[in-house]
Amino acid sequence: MSDNQNLLAEQRRALILDEVRRRGGVRVNELTRRLNVSDMTVRRDLDALARQGVVEKVHGGAVPVAPASSHEPGFEAKAGLEPGAKEAIARAAARLVTPGSAIALTGGTTTYALAHHLLDVPDLTVVTNSVRVADVFHSAARGAAAGREGAATVVLTGGVRTPSDSLVGPVADRAIGSLHFDLLFLGVHGISVEAGLSTPNLAEAETNRRFVRSARRVVVIADHTKWGTVGLSSFATLEDVDTLVTDAGIPEVLRAEIAEHLSDLVVAGEPGDSEPGTGTGEGPADN
Template sequence: MAQAETDEGRGLLAEQRRAAIAAEVRARGGVRVTDLVLRFGVSDMTVRRDLDALARDGLLEKVHGGAVALGESSAHEPGFEAKRTLETAAKEAIAEAAAALVPRGGAVALSAGTTTYALARRLTDVSELTVVTNSMRIAELFAQRLRPPGARHGATVVLTGGMRTPSDALVGPVADQAIRSLNFDLAFVGCHGISIAAGLSTPNLAEAETNRALIAAARRVVAVADHSKWGLAGLATFAPLTAVDTWVTDGGLAETACAEAAEHVRHLLIA
């Protein structure tokens, strides 16, 4: 097992190296094979095989020259790393703006997704809040914060049941039925695509059905989606644009798109 010179990760187990690669992809949006070769001091073939394994596990997507996080098809452009990190910035900005819409003492629903997850992080300290979600990650977030004091108890969390999708959403009849027995002031829903023709859409049929239930149980619907999702359509539409009371997005949305969107949603909020 001969190792090379640069050796930040010399002696790591193969599994640890893969975990580090996966973390890098999550953090930066993408990695290059050549960079990983230098960083870990292994051959390019070993890195490629790691990327193969991770891609098979659905943790990233291989592209020419390296690998990128899932969910973005336009990865061949130069500078996709920068774009990707900007999008996390966009998500944080959207989350910040959306959090301001949450009423004290209210009941809100959060769909599964990375944008709603960013929003959830800002709601853990809001007291007297009730949160309904079908995301195990979001539920865990609140469970951790709920621990230390007995005094000021933060939000109450209700997790819908269901079966777990690869993207960590709980879906299916169990989830839908649970949601239908509840009512909340506000539903924050993420999506994979948002457009005039297809409205809010996702590639997962079951997730679409669950999102429909979330929307039906809410008095008002807030869509959270960054500008890169405008014009995209997933397999299943779960709501027309007219069902959206407020769309919270980031400043990257083109002016023409802003104007178009504003005609269909009630309020357009640029973070």
Template sequence: MLAQQRQQTILERVRASGGVRVADLVRELGVSDMTVRRDLESLAERGLLEKVHGGATTLGPGSTEEPGFTAKSARQQQEKEAIARRAAQLVGPGTAVALSAGTTTWALAHHLVSVPDLTVITNSVPVADVFHRTPRTDRTVVLTGGVRTPSDALVGPVAVAAIRRLHVDTLFLGVHGMSVRAGFTTPNLLESETDRELVAAAHRLVVPVDHTKWNIVGISTIADLAEADVVISDQGLPAEARAELTERVGELIIAEGTQ
């Protein structure tokens, strides 16, 4: 097998399983340990994988990487739907809620269209569109202005000014990642500023977030874990994350129907 073919095989294995061990590649490819390590070094230098002790893994997302709304909406659909259903149970008639941008908050919006006498504040164009498509005379929707991000959030000084004098019962905060060290984060600096203003406007902070966001860190922190009154996740959330969140947030809810 030529080096190029061998490296392509290694790359396919890494992408399929998320990581490979040098020892396994030596056995499967029938080459020496040194040959495998040279292949991994070559692939790492080209930015195609990340070398780790004893093997290699897929490249983790950068702290400023921001996938578009369409790309994110195709990920973890079952988990997001279950989380959204559970989050909707926290909203009663006659309340004011804020929904930040995100595909999980967008899923939540679909479950809130039937709630009577609801006031909704959002900086998400897709979220606002959900309510626009199902109008009610007893509903008020306020869409902030601002500069549009790849994730269809409206951010920046205009959005911040619109939110600053508002007060809501509950904020449902969509996040890019969460970790003990960095808290709830986003890859967009302007979005973090806007989201912090939403946090300040809310009496209760609820973070609906699927398990893949654990230990993902964006460039800017929106809030510390301890600021969350409720975190709603799915059954794929690892034991380590459950323990850390249970210790730090007001309440951790694991949505049913996520397996």
């Protein structure tokens, strides 16, 4: 009986933690109704989660424990987060690319997913500071696609490698600043109305600024969990972004808020994401 009760408590706490992370916070009275348990049971569960360091108790409920603004997780750690959402975003973003374009991809697990969907787009010139993204195209060139017409030309910038396998710093900045892209696909650590686009890495922030300045159109590809996260350094405002491609997990209230600042929002996996410029806005604008 005791083991069964413990199992039920663990399941209940897992549900509570998922709700906190998904919604950004929960109230005790909401949890009591949803879980059909007493107020005291919910409070004990929140106490247990707080002791584990995964939530922070606030008056009437709990919120996620915010990571330090300078914390930068590695590529492998980020790759396991929201894989389904990233794949949907990658498919939708790939439809924005036309053959023969000069495009840029920054570092990140979502741009890495996108790279796989670009292998069959002919005659691309791809500039990237991501070692992982460059490896996608390199592996394709060595494999079955070797020697095929229309294979992408890939330019990998130099620089200092970050925990997320991006190359940043003065060498990368000079290379990027001398180029011009039709389209930039930008992965982000965090995005918000107040802070714009941000990263925990100061050098990466400057490299991303160079990317944004060199692009005719800027497309941010970010799953819903990135919204409301703020890194140490901001490198662009929402007004610098032409299109945001995100996933269906983004709440309606945030969609309305985003629409006030962006001309084009594409929600992957929902009706309207099948063609460029058919999101909630009026279509992508040129910088």
